Amino acid sequence: xxxxxxxxxxxxxxxxxxxxxxxxxxxxxxxxxxxxxxxxxxxxxxxxxxxxxxxxxxxxxxxxxxxxxxxxxxxxxxxxxxxxxxxxxxxxxxxxxxxxxxxxxxxxxxxxxxxxxxxxxxxxxxxxxxxxxxxxxxxxxxxxxxxxxx
Amino acid sequence: xxxxxxxxxxxxxxxxxxxxxxxxxxxxxxxxxxxxxxxxxxxxxxxxxxxxxxxxxxxxxxxxxxxxxxxxxxxxxxxxxxxxxxxxxxxxxxxxxxxxxxxxxxxxxxxxxxxxxxxxxxxxxxxxxxxxxxxxxxxxxxxxxxxxxxxxxxxxxxxxxxxxxxxxxxxxxxxxxxxxxxxxxx
Numbered sequence: 001x002x003x004x005x006x007x008x009x010x011x012x013x014x015x016x017x018x019x020x021x022x023x024x025x026x027x028x029x030x031x032x033x034x035x036x037x038x039x040x041x042x043x044x045x046x047x048x049x050x051x052x053x054x055x056x057x058x059x060x061x062x063x064x065x066x067x068x069x070x071x072x073x074x075x076x077x078x079x080x081x082x083x084x085x086x087x088x089x090x091x092x093x094x095x096x097x098x099x100x101x102x103x104x105x106x107x108x109x110x111x112x113x114x115x116x117x118x119x120x121x122x123x124x125x126x127x128x129x130x131x132x133x134x135x136x137x138x139x140x141x142x143x144x145x146x147x148x149x150x
Numbered sequence: 151x152x153x154x155x156x157x158x159x160x161x162x163x164x165x166x167x168x169x170x171x172x173x174x175x176x177x178x179x180x181x182x183x184x185x186x187x188x189x190x191x192x193x194x195x196x197x198x199x200x201x202x203x204x205x206x207x208x209x210x211x212x213x214x215x216x217x218x219x220x221x222x223x224x225x226x227x228x229x230x231x232x233x234x235x236x237x238x239x240x241x242x243x244x245x246x247x248x249x250x251x252x253x254x255x256x257x258x259x260x261x262x263x264x265x266x267x268x269x270x271x272x273x274x275x276x277x278x279x280x281x282x283x284x285x286x287x288x289x290x291x292x293x294x295x296x297x298x299x300x301x302x303x304x305x306x307x308x309x310x311x312x313x314x315x316x317x318x319x320x321x322x323x324x325x326x327x328x329x330x331x332x333x334x335x336x
Binding site: 016018019020021024027028029031045057058064066067073077110113114116117120126129137141147 | 252
């Protein structure tokens with residue numbers, strides 16, 4: 001996990017750390033994690049007085065282009081900790097990558113989503129709903145025309 | 151009793167309006183112009199997990215709406231278990247904004263167990279994506295896309311009522327954020 005994490009981390013300028021505040025709500029900040037090979041942790045510089053509290057946390061690296069395409073995503077679960085040198089995240093689990101590594105990895109993702117859909121409907125005794133393609137495409141056409149008219 | 155029932159919606163509307171009106175223009179612009187946001191829910195073990203998502207800001211209703219497919223329902227499951235949620239707007243790519251602030255919305259979410267294929271929220275979402283993510287239009291227009299991706303259009307709504315909004319001017323996280331307390335609206 002560590003080698004993969006360091007390799008793909010290098011492709012991004014920054015990442016988003018999400019921990020929890022004292023009230024238990026998710027609290028996110030953009031930051032620049034620094035891999036520490038000796039301890040296999042990610043060192044973090046956080047603002048003095050940050051409301052983040054030590055505990056379960058995650059870091060997401062992601063990007064998209066001007067057309068919300070070329071999506072790339074890496075999500076790491078871990079624990080946010082603090083020592084004399086400051087804050088760091090101890091990695092626990094790297095979630096499946098998106099847009100990074102093997103392009104065929106999208107296939108299990110799509111197959112999984114298709115199967116989850118079937119299970120979601122079956123568990124509730126619901127028929128597969130018909131998608132109102134005409135309404136969706138009409139809304140899209142209308143939005144595209146409005147955009148061109150600007 | 152009748153008077154209270156008449157007053158309550160008015161009070162709620164006034165309170166909702168108050169935080170929307172108090173948002174600085176540059177913060178409101180981020181909420182409408184950013185293409186994606188990091189949306190965080192709490193996993194079963196309490197770990198906050200963020201995913202990049204498209205979020206609708208609905209100031210007239212004092213709320214935010216995002217959606218996920220029933221093929222990827224984990225975010226909705228998380229919200230049904232624990233509604234505490236946050237939305238960070240920190241990636242200005244394609245927003246057209248110059249030195250925008252980064253904005254964090256913390257709030258309480260609901261995720262009704264209802265599979266939605268069409269309503270006003272989805273009309274807004276598909277309209278937005280039509281121009282902001284034109285590559286996705288192909289799924290709905292060709293027969294193969296429809297057959298393979300119909301699951302993507304079976305949606306679960308995540309409705310977020312904010313309790314606190316913070317922002318970092320110029321997106322500079324090395325400085326202390328500014329904040330608007332929203333409180334329990336509605």
